[in-house]
Amino acid sequence: MTHDPTRRDLILAAALAAGGLSFAETALAQQGLPPTPKCKDGDEPTAAQTEGPFYKPSSPQRADLREPGLGGRAVVLTGLVLTRRCRPVARALVDLWHADDKGDYDNRGFRCRGHVLTDEAGRYQFRTIMPALYPGRTRHYHVKVASAGRSLLTTQLYFPNEPGNARDGLFQRALLMRVGQSGEGLAAQFSFVLDMT
Numbered sequence: 147m148t149h150d151p152t153r154r155d156l157i158l159a160a161a162l163a164a165g166g167l168s169f170a171e172t173a174l175a176q177q178g179l180p181p182t183p184k185c186k187d188g189d190e191p192t193a194a195q196t197e198g199p200f201y202k203p204s205s206p207q208r209a210d211l212r213e214p215g216l217g218g219r220a221v222v223l224t225g226l227v228l229t230r231r232c233r234p235v236a237r238a239l240v241d242l243w244h245a246d247d248k249g250d251y252d253n254r255g256f257r258c259r260g261h262v263l264t265d266e267a268g269r270y271q272f273r274t275i276m277p278a279l280y281p282g283r284t285r286h287y288h289v290k291v292a293s294a295g296r297s298l299l300t301t302q303l304y305f306p307n308e309p310g311n312a313r314d315g316l317f318q319r320a321l322l323m324r325v326g327q328s329g330e331g332l333a334a335q336f337s338f339v340l341d342m343t
């Protein structure tokens with residue numbers, strides 16, 4: 147598949163050249179999957195969505211949410227945090243929470259909850275699972291992104307080719323992750339654009 151290189155592509159290409167990308171992003175690049183939505187000067191910020199009833203502050207800082215007893219298909223979720231001008235946001239806080247392999251949220255502990263900070267190139271990565279479905283919703287992750295102590299985005303990420311997407315009133319195409327196969331499971335990718343320059 148061919149496409150015009152965007153600044154976001156160039157940032158990813160530079161990261162690839164520097165050898166700093168995870169196997170997930172490398173796998174995606176090798177598969178020639180379509181690019182994430184184009185990033186250009188004055189880009190629209192990533193759409194915000196409701197945080198839902200199960201957000202819990204003070205999640206642990208950890209990139210790996212897998213733990214003994216947690217089933218479900220392995221997912222490596224990677225991407226960038228960018229400004230509207232496509233500048234990488236370093237040390238942005240990316241807070242992820244989602245249902246477990248039974249479709250339940252952990253409201254007592256922090257199962258399937260964690261946050262990471264982006265690196266100097268604005269990259270983040272989580273290792274987790276594909277959440278199970280729960281009644282009333284299509285499959286999704288919940289995310290908050292903050293920079294310099296300021297919460298800038300609360301949204302949800304969706305999986306392509308889910309039958310439930312068309313029936314979910316919250317679903318937005320712009321919030322679809324790019325998902326491909328990787329050796330360990332699924333390689334998912336989504337880059338956030340924050341409302342900052």
Ligand code: FE
Nearest residue numbers: 198283286288
């Ligand atoms: Fe949810």
